[in-house]
Amino acid sequence: MERLLDNRNVLGLLFLLPAALLLLLFLTYPLGLGTWLGFTDVKIGRAGEFVGLDNFRFLAGDAVALLSVFNTFFYTLVASVLKFVLGLWLAVLLNERLPFKAFFRAVVLLPFIVPTALSAIAFWWIYDAQFSVISWTLMKLGLIDRYIDFLGDPWMARYSTIAANVWRGVPFIAICLLAGLQTIAPSLYEAAALDGASGWQRFRHVTLPLLTPIIAVVMTFSVLFTFTDFQLIYVLTRGGPLNSTHLMATLSFQRAISGGALGEGAALATAMVPFLLAAILFSYFGLQRRAWQQGGADR
Numbered sequence: 001m002e003r004l005l006d007n008r009n010v011l012g013l014l015f016l017l018p019a020a021l022l023l024l025l026f027l028t029y030p031l032g033l034g035t036w037l038g039f040t041d042v043k044i045g046r047a048g049e050f051v052g053l054d055n056f057r058f059l060a061g062d063a064v065a066l067l068s069v070f071n072t073f074f075y076t077l078v079a080s081v082l083k084f085v086l087g088l089w090l091a092v093l094l095n096e097r098l099p100f101k102a103f104f105r106a107v108v109l110l111p112f113i114v115p116t117a118l119s120a121i122a123f124w125w126i127y128d129a130q131f132s133v134i135s136w137t138l139m140k141l142g143l144i145d146r147y148i149d150f151l152g153d154p155w156m157a158r159y160s161t162i163a164a165n166v167w168r169g170v171p172f173i174a175i176c177l178l179a180g181l182q183t184i185a186p187s188l189y190e191a192a193a194l195d196g197a198s199g200w201q202r203f204r205h206v207t208l209p210l211l212t213p214i215i216a217v218v219m220t221f222s223v224l225f226t227f228t229d230f231q232l233i234y235v236l237t238r239g240g241p242l243n244s245t246h247l248m249a250t251l252s253f254q255r256a257i258s259g260g261a262l263g264e265g266a267a268l269a270t271a272m273v274p275f276l277l278a279a280i281l282f283s284y285f286g287l288q289r290r291a292w293q294q295g296g297a298d299r
Contacts, residue, residue, distance in 0.1 A: 034266045034269055034270060035266070035270050035273075037262055037263055037266035037267075038056075038263060038266040038267035038268075038269070039051065039052060039053070039055070039263075039267070040263045041055070041263045042262045042263045043260050043261055043262060043263070044257075044260040044262060045260070048262070048263055051263070055263050055264050055266075055267035056267050056271065058264065059264070059267060059268055059271065064243050064246065064251065065251065065268060067243055067244075067246065068243070068246040068247060068248050068268075071158070071245060071246055071247055072227060072247045072248045072249075072272075074158065075158070075161065075162060075165070075226065075229070075245075075247060076223060076226045076227045078162050079165045079166055079169065079226050080219065080222050080223050080226055082162070082166045083165075083166050083169040083170050083173050083222055083226075084173060084215075084219060086166065086170045086173075086174075087169075087170045087171075087172075087173030087174040087176075087177060087218075088173070088174075088177055090108065090174040091173075091174045091175075091177035091178040091180075091181055092181065092203075092207075094108065094174065094178050095178055105175070105178070108174055108175065109171050109175060110171070111167050111168050111170070111171050112168060112169075112171035112172050112175075114168075116231040116232055117231055117235050119164070119167075119168055119232075120164065120231060120232045120235035120236050121235060123160075123164040123236060124235065127150035127151050127160050127236075129147060129149050129150070129152060130147065132147060132148065132150065134148070134150075135147040135148045151236065151237055151240075151241070152241055153241070154241055154242055154244030154245075155244070157237055157240070157241060157244055157245050158244060158245055160236075161232065161233055161236055161237060161245050164232055164236065165226060165229060165232055168232070169222060169225065169226065172218075172221075173218055173219075173222060176214060176217075176218045177211065177214060177215070177218060179214075180210075180211050180214035180215075181211070183210075184206070184207065184210050184211075188206050188210075189202055189206060192205070192206055216282065216283050216285075217283055219282075219283075220279050220280065220282055220283035223279045223282075224276060224279055224280075227275060227276065227279070228249050228272070228276070229247060229249065230247070230249045230253065233245055233246075233247055233249075234250055234253070238250075239251065239254065248268055248269070248271065248272050249269070249272070251268060252265045252266070252268040252269040252272075253265065255268060256269075
């Protein structure tokens with residue numbers, strides 16, 4: 001026994017065992033159970049039978065399910081691009097020599113640390129059809145003649161939920177990219193400046209290549225968080241109006257819990273897995289450039 005405990009590999013496995021058990025209990029089992037339920041017609045209060053791909057065939061022809069797929073991709077694409085652009089700009093700005101830089105970095109984190117449900121309620125008030133502070137301000141400035149129905153029009157509701165998601169997600173990306181920027185040696189910028197490189201050229205040929213591994217990881221997490229967003233949409237719109245803001249996650253919850261069709265809801269949730277795996281693979285291949293960043297061969 002003592003000889004086994006002296007073995008570094010065995011000792012490492014023993015230390016990992018508690019974490020592995022927790023992952024198995026709270027991650028692997030629910031994922032496996034949800035996948036199995038997606039192939040059954042189980043409902044709340046009634047045991048189901050194995051139906052194969054029937055749930056997936058039904059969802060492929062269901063207009064609301066297809067709309068939720070479109071909404072999910074549109075929401076994820078637009079929000080992720082905006083968060084990356086704004087987060088990178090904010091990270092570059094905070095990396096400069098600014099007065100009260102530590103204070104501004106702390107303030108930037110506030111939207112991210114506020115509970116999602118609380119920030120969603122705040123945005124629900126901001127977007128209110130009768131008491132919106134945005135509409136009130138625009139009316140006082142004479143730019144509009146009536147209040148904007150932010151959450152009543154399908155496309156306006158989509159843009160409004162995206163704006164709320166961007167507000168919450170930009171701090172995470174900005175702080176992560178700022179940490180990456182601070183690992184870049186100033187001598188590289190000095191050498192580029194001596195060679196006559198402009199500010200844009202230094203950013204393009206020095207900053208972006210060295211940030212590639214960080215960007216790959218950060219954007220993967222951003223896509224995963226956005227693609228599986230539930231709280232923000234559920235509190236703000238419950239998927240309305242006319243299902244225009246239903247994401248696959250919110251519609252899955254509605255079909256499985258509110259509607260009682262556990263098999264159908266689980267099938268919709270299972271259909272999200274391939275897209276999430278694709279995002280993880282993006283991160284993996286992005287990390288292949290880490291050796292190049294550290295001075296090794298670019299793979």
